[in-house]
Amino acid sequence: MDVVEQLKAMNARRILLQIPDGLKPSAFRLFNMFSKDFNVIISSQGFYGACDIGNKEIYDNVDCIVQFGHSEIPNIKYPKPVIFVEYRNDVIDLDEKIFHELKRYKSIGLLSSIQYYDEMLYVAEILKGLGIKVVIGKTDKRMKYPGQVLGCNFSAVHSASLNVDAFLVVSTGMFHAIGAQLASDKDVYLLDLNEKRIKNIKSDVDAFLRKRYARISRALDAKKFCVLMDTKIGQYRRKLAEHIYNEIIDLGMQAILVTADNVNPYDIENLRCDAVVFTGCPRVSIDDEEKFNVPVLTPQEFKSLFIKRSNRYIMDEIVSVD
Numbered sequence: 001m002d003v004v005e006q007l008k009a010m011n012a013r014r015i016l017l018q019i020p021d022g023l024k025p026s027a028f029r030l031f032n033m034f035s036k037d038f039n040v041i042i043s044s045q046g047f048y049g050a051c052d053i054g055n056k057e058i059y060d061n062v063d064c065i066v067q068f069g070h071s072e073i074p075n076i077k078y079p080k081p082v083i084f085v086e087y088r089n090d091v092i093d094l095d096e097k098i099f100h101e102l103k104r105y106k107s108i109g110l111l112s113s114i115q116y117y118d119e120m121l122y123v124a125e126i127l128k129g130l131g132i133k134v135v136i137g138k139t140d141k142r143m144k145y146p147g148q149v150l151g152c153n154f155s156a157v158h159s160a161s162l163n164v165d166a167f168l169v170v171s172t173g174m175f176h177a178i179g180a181q182l183a184s185d186k187d188v189y190l191l192d193l194n195e196k197r198i199k200n201i202k203s204d205v206d207a208f209l210r211k212r213y214a215r216i217s218r219a220l221d222a223k224k225f226c227v228l229m230d231t232k233i234g235q236y237r238r239k240l241a242e243h244i245y246n247e248i249i250d251l252g253m254q255a256i257l258v259t260a261d262n263v264n265p266y267d268i269e270n271l272r273c274d275a276v277v278f279t280g281c282p283r284v285s286i287d288d289e290e291k292f293n294v295p296v297l298t299p300q301e302f303k304s305l306f307i308k309r310s311n312r313y314i315m316d317e318i319v320s321v322d
């Protein structure tokens, strides 16, 4: 059933369209197309993913949200019906020769984000043709498809780790590959679709860890913490924030609990804290680290610095939200 039929079937009259930046040039076309049957509002705000359906003031005033680009996060209880129109890139033809260095492995776990999911299934056939066993790992209830990864969830890696010799991440960027490597002891490769080549990512992970440890170790002298929770529906981890808050107080340091919708470096600066522990999207702490004047730690980073020292870096992953 197409989107318009689905909306009609639910008797929707007022709808909110969430469109990613790449699709915003099509805003007039989409608005006009949906306006034939519905009362349409387009959100001009950027949105993070299926974890983010905008703020309550807006979604409370529509019957349905149509979000373009991402796949549903099944274990979120959305307060309004949401139709997810997944965006999947066209499959790019690849020369099987680029996979030859993987022939030394008997089995490979395949991973990808939703944009490259069809490409991943295509790559699975190439690897099988080379005599390599392909494993597409099961995912937890935050994920819609096996083998799918998000920046906040690597359950496909955990479930397949014991059954594979290495992983191959089908993508264009490094983040998911680095996350997969941090979640597993097995070798991880990136199939870089821009460059059409396979890359072992060990040196990138080492560089990531050096940079990240340099950043978070600045929090070791902190005495005043903001424990910041994001109010986005798929990032809201209040219980975790309260747990971290209590740990900080038990350690004899000061802490306050803070909420934000979009984390703003200026707001943080005004709160005059020495460090932040952020329980929202793990990518904010890492991708935006330069924007903040104080270290912004993930909950896992806080624990490894202050609660249970560990030599192993653990990515913060979201399994479920409150």
Ligand code: SF4
Residues within 6 Å of the ligand: 048, 049, 050, 051, 052, 150, 151, 152, 153, 234, 235, 280, 281, 282, 283, 318
């Ligand atoms: S929490 Fe972050 S990584 Fe997870 S779905 Fe949302 S934007 Fe993506």
